[in-house]
Each structure stands twice: as structure tokens, then as C-alpha cells.
Amino acid sequence: MTRGGALKKLIMRLPTSLSSFVLLLATTSVPLATAAPSLTQDSQCGCYLTNGTEAGYFSKHQFFDFRNLAQHAGVPAAITDFDENAEAKKTSQYFESPEWKDAWMIGSWNNSVGQRNDSSVKMVNSPNNVYIEANGDPHPASKTWLTLRTQRLADFQTAAEIESVSMRYQFVSMRMLARTVGASGAITAMFTYRGGQNLADVQESDLEVRTMDPRGLIHYTNQPSYTDDGMTKTEATANATMPDGLEWTDWAVHRLDWTPTKTRWYVNDHQVAQISFQTPRDGSKIILNAWSDGGEWTGNMSRNDAAYLQVQWFEILYNSTTEAVAATMSRRREDAHLLPIQRRGQQQDGTCKAVCSIDQTTTQGQPMMLWNNSAQVLTSRGGSLLSLVPWITAMVVFFMSTGFMA
Known part of the structure; x- marks a missing residue:
């Protein structure tokens, strides 16, 4: 069995919400994130992700x-x-x-x-x-x-x-x-x-x-x-x-x-x-x-x-309307509803490097950093990437946004 076939078989055995999340990680590039969501300043945010029935990305706050x-x-x-x-x-x-x-x-x-x-x-x-x-x-x-x-x-x-x-x-x-x-x-x-x-x-x-x-x-x-x-x-x-x-x-x-x-x-x-x-x-x-x-x-x-x-x-x-509109957060067809964002804080592929939230914040009016692709990459003593850091952070963000951890 190929690696992709084994992953698909594993996903099909998971609960619906979790399998959707794993599928999302498997089909998109996972951001290299900070260790956990934390309070930050607007100047550090490339864009903002909302919660709700349908998430959307916005460029300013x-x-x-x-x-x-x-x-x-x-x-x-x-x-x-x-x-x-x-x-x-x-x-x-x-x-x-x-x-x-x-x-x-x-x-x-x-x-x-x-x-x-x-x-x-x-x-x-x-x-x-x-x-x-x-x-x-x-x-x-x-x-x-x-x-x-x-x-x-x-x-x-x-x-x-x-x-x-x-x-x-x-x-x-x-x-x-x-x-x-x-x-x-x-x-x-x-x-x-x-x-x-x-x-x-x-x-x-x-x-x-x-x-x-x-x-x-x-x-x-x-x-x-x-x-x-x-x-x-x-x-x-x-x-x-x-x-x-x-x-x-x-x-x-x-x-x-x-x-x-x-x-x-x-x-x-x-x-x-x-x-x-x-x-x-x-x-x-x-x-x-x-x-x-x-x-x-x-x-x-x-x-x-x-x-x-x-x-x-x-x-x-x-x-x-005054901003230079770039790509959507994802180029996949199923993400076409996501809003265009400005070039500030984006990578060359159009994705946002530093994603913040005002819905998850602990201080009203001050955003919380969800993940930051521009953050320094952590490595082990042997120099290999600690790849679990972005996966764990992304899972925390996912379950917070769905209310699972409330």
C-alpha cells in the first residue's frame, strides 16, 4: 500500500471533525508556528482569522x-x-x-x-x-x-x-x-x-x-x-x-x-x-x-x-479598497470563499505569514497570535526540524476554534 493510501485509510477511521482536520493538514502546507497562541500587537499580524460559521481572513484591525x-x-x-x-x-x-x-x-x-x-x-x-x-x-x-x-x-x-x-x-x-x-x-x-x-x-x-x-x-x-x-x-x-x-x-x-x-x-x-x-x-x-x-x-x-x-x-x-489585493489564503478551489488580503505580511505564494485572532484573545482589543511562519524554526541538537511543533499548535488552534476545548 502506498503512503498516501495508508494515510487515507487512517483518516477514514477518525471521527468526522478530526478527520477533516487531518485531511486539511495533509493537503495544505502547515504553518511553522510559535509554541502556543499568545497575545501580540497589530504590528506583528499579517492578517486576522475569524471564528464563526464560516471562517474568513481580514487584513486590518x-x-x-x-x-x-x-x-x-x-x-x-x-x-x-x-x-x-x-x-x-x-x-x-x-x-x-x-x-x-x-x-x-x-x-x-x-x-x-x-x-x-x-x-x-x-x-x-x-x-x-x-x-x-x-x-x-x-x-x-x-x-x-x-x-x-x-x-x-x-x-x-x-x-x-x-x-x-x-x-x-x-x-x-x-x-x-x-x-x-x-x-x-x-x-x-x-x-x-x-x-x-x-x-x-x-x-x-x-x-x-x-x-x-x-x-x-x-x-x-x-x-x-x-x-x-x-x-x-x-x-x-x-x-x-x-x-x-x-x-x-x-x-x-x-x-x-x-x-x-x-x-x-x-x-x-x-x-x-x-x-x-x-x-x-x-x-x-x-x-x-x-x-x-x-x-x-x-x-x-x-x-x-x-x-x-x-x-x-x-x-x-x-x-x-485601497490595498493591493493579493492571493487568497489558499489556492485550493474549496477555499475560494476566503477573503483577499493585502501583501503586507505575506509569503511569495500569497499566504499570510503571521495569523492573528481577536476571537481567541484573553484581552479585548488586543489580538492573539495563532501562528507565525516567519518565526525562527526550532531544531533539535542534531539539527533536524522539530516538525511536531506546528502540528501540535495547529491542532490547539483547531480545537479552540471549534469549541472542543472550551
């Missing part, structure tokens, strides 16, 4: 932490004049810092132009509604969080929106530790967005919480969800219930994985929705908001009522 900003905390009073809302100053120096300004803009537009047909209330976004708030929970897990507020005033709705400076995010895995609280009649949302002159040109993938809904219900949509003549595209939307009895008033990690063929949504690592219809294709912005316009979709808030999107941290893995 951003982390925004709002949990320890007590020096910037303060809740501003609502501004009761419509025009003064758009002209309001930022609520703290944090929003003037490079950390913020290099990545985010605060919206100040209103709905007087292009107002939705069923809108019954004027709405204006205000920098005054984006602020750092001290944690007032009974058993606080952080000192502060970021708040986006929307409130119904005498004759208009004041709202909040932040959007990325870059509109070149092309495929992302983005997550936020967040909750929605407050009165009925508002929307809070996290989404990607690329506008267009025509409705059919719009590309958007969004999570929306309607505060008039049952507290476990979330709406996920690849927009547009309707046509120019008002017909609903049912395949564009998935409405899901949060897992484990959670409500959107509870702190939870909400996650979008946007890949070339579909969008997947998770709550605390449980997949709750998947949409393949009209998946976004091109570079987009990332947006968070809290708003209402008194329409059928949002509901109508009672005067002086308010609702809030509260965020402890926001994290993004992404590819960018």
Missing part, C-alpha cells in the same frame, strides 16, 4: 474602547432649537482627539430634503447627542460608555449618528458590546452603507432595533428591502430573536460578518441570521445611529421621551 473615559463623561441637556442642534459643539475633547477624528465623523444633517413619505416629524442629527456617559449600572463592568441619544422635543426629533471617515471598508467583521434602552418609537442601528443616485445602486447591510418591538427582536437587512414601486423584497430581510433569553436592553456583543457572498449576524457568538440576497460588493462606510421620524417604521415617540444606543467598545476587522 481597529478597536475603539469607551470603557475608561471618566475625564470626558457628562450628559448634555437637549437643545430645544432645531437649527442650534446641527450647529452644536462636540460634547467633550475626546471627540477632538486623533483617535476619534481619524476614524469617525459626527452627523449634523436633517431630513428636510429626501424626507421619507410616511415621516411625520422633522428630525435633525446633533453632535450634542453623542457623548461619553458615566456607568450608572448597579454592578458596573466599565467606568463609562459611548451614548447616542434620540429625543422627541416640542416640534421635532433630535437624533444622533456617527459614520466612518473612510468609505473604503470592503468586507468586514465588526462587533460592538452594546445595548438599547429607552422609550418606544425609536430606532438604533449598526450598518455598512454605500449610497447611490438610484435606489437600486444603494448597498447596505444593517442591524436595526425598534424600541416599539418585543425586546428580543432584531431586524437584519441587506438594503434596499423594497423597489421603486413600493414592492417588498422579502429575501432581503431576516428578523431574529436574540439567543438565551437575552433582550436588546441587555449588554451583548452584536456582530456582522460581511463576506463576498453573504452577510451573517451573531449575538454573543451565536449566529442568528444569514442573508445571501444582494450582499454588498463595494467599498462602504460604517454607521451607528439612534433616530426617529414619527413614521410607520420607527413609530412616534411621545413628547420628551428619549431612547439611547450605549456602546462600551467597537471593533472592526476589515479589508480596504
Whole structure:
């Protein structure tokens, strides 16, 4: 019997998940790895591998932490004049810092132009509604969080929106530790967005919480969800219930994985929705908001009522349209879904030398090195390669990603 035939016979006797793993090792080049996954810095990462229903590779990482900003905390009073809302100053120096300004803009537009047909209330976004708030929970897990507020005033709705400076995010895995609280009649949302002159040109993938809904219900949509003549595209939307009895008033990690063929949504690592219809294709912005316009979709808030999107941290893995796109992580046909990555940190065959994870990390926001092909090769006294090192490390990573070692 040939060596390949013996290996195949052995694999067929193994449990399904383990045999798949051994087959993967047998048909691809196994990375020469560090001895065990360990915390590292983004500068050491060539790319990032996600967990979830379908793993993907991304080239860059951003982390925004709002949990320890007590020096910037303060809740501003609502501004009761419509025009003064758009002209309001930022609520703290944090929003003037490079950390913020290099990545985010605060919206100040209103709905007087292009107002939705069923809108019954004027709405204006205000920098005054984006602020750092001290944690007032009974058993606080952080000192502060970021708040986006929307409130119904005498004759208009004041709202909040932040959007990325870059509109070149092309495929992302983005997550936020967040909750929605407050009165009925508002929307809070996290989404990607690329506008267009025509409705059919719009590309958007969004999570929306309607505060008039049952507290476990979330709406996920690849927009547009309707046509120019008002017909609903049912395949564009998935409405899901949060897992484990959670409500959107509870702190939870909400996650979008946007890949070339579909969008997947998770709550605390449980997949709750998947949409393949009209998946976004091109570079987009990332947006968070809290708003209402008194329409059928949002509901109508009672005067002086308010609702809030509260965020402890926001994290993004992404590819960018500005990068020189190289090969996929593997050239095998069955791995064609893996995302293209930039040339930084790649070997000549297009594979990534240093692979990191933000899913396996022990410190939120700091990646963990899974393996590193550029690390020094360990040898025995006789000079022979200690070939078991990468095999053992790869097995550890595999079982961690499948939950076997949890």
C-alpha cells in the first residue's frame, strides 16, 4: 500500500471533525508556528482569522474602547432649537482627539430634503447627542460608555449618528458590546452603507432595533428591502430573536460578518441570521445611529421621551479598497470563499505569514497570535526540524476554534 493510501485509510477511521482536520493538514502546507497562541500587537499580524460559521481572513484591525473615559463623561441637556442642534459643539475633547477624528465623523444633517413619505416629524442629527456617559449600572463592568441619544422635543426629533471617515471598508467583521434602552418609537442601528443616485445602486447591510418591538427582536437587512414601486423584497430581510433569553436592553456583543457572498449576524457568538440576497460588493462606510421620524417604521415617540444606543467598545476587522489585493489564503478551489488580503505580511505564494485572532484573545482589543511562519524554526541538537511543533499548535488552534476545548 502506498503512503498516501495508508494515510487515507487512517483518516477514514477518525471521527468526522478530526478527520477533516487531518485531511486539511495533509493537503495544505502547515504553518511553522510559535509554541502556543499568545497575545501580540497589530504590528506583528499579517492578517486576522475569524471564528464563526464560516471562517474568513481580514487584513486590518481597529478597536475603539469607551470603557475608561471618566475625564470626558457628562450628559448634555437637549437643545430645544432645531437649527442650534446641527450647529452644536462636540460634547467633550475626546471627540477632538486623533483617535476619534481619524476614524469617525459626527452627523449634523436633517431630513428636510429626501424626507421619507410616511415621516411625520422633522428630525435633525446633533453632535450634542453623542457623548461619553458615566456607568450608572448597579454592578458596573466599565467606568463609562459611548451614548447616542434620540429625543422627541416640542416640534421635532433630535437624533444622533456617527459614520466612518473612510468609505473604503470592503468586507468586514465588526462587533460592538452594546445595548438599547429607552422609550418606544425609536430606532438604533449598526450598518455598512454605500449610497447611490438610484435606489437600486444603494448597498447596505444593517442591524436595526425598534424600541416599539418585543425586546428580543432584531431586524437584519441587506438594503434596499423594497423597489421603486413600493414592492417588498422579502429575501432581503431576516428578523431574529436574540439567543438565551437575552433582550436588546441587555449588554451583548452584536456582530456582522460581511463576506463576498453573504452577510451573517451573531449575538454573543451565536449566529442568528444569514442573508445571501444582494450582499454588498463595494467599498462602504460604517454607521451607528439612534433616530426617529414619527413614521410607520420607527413609530412616534411621545413628547420628551428619549431612547439611547450605549456602546462600551467597537471593533472592526476589515479589508480596504485601497490595498493591493493579493492571493487568497489558499489556492485550493474549496477555499475560494476566503477573503483577499493585502501583501503586507505575506509569503511569495500569497499566504499570510503571521495569523492573528481577536476571537481567541484573553484581552479585548488586543489580538492573539495563532501562528507565525516567519518565526525562527526550532531544531533539535542534531539539527533536524522539530516538525511536531506546528502540528501540535495547529491542532490547539483547531480545537479552540471549534469549541472542543472550551
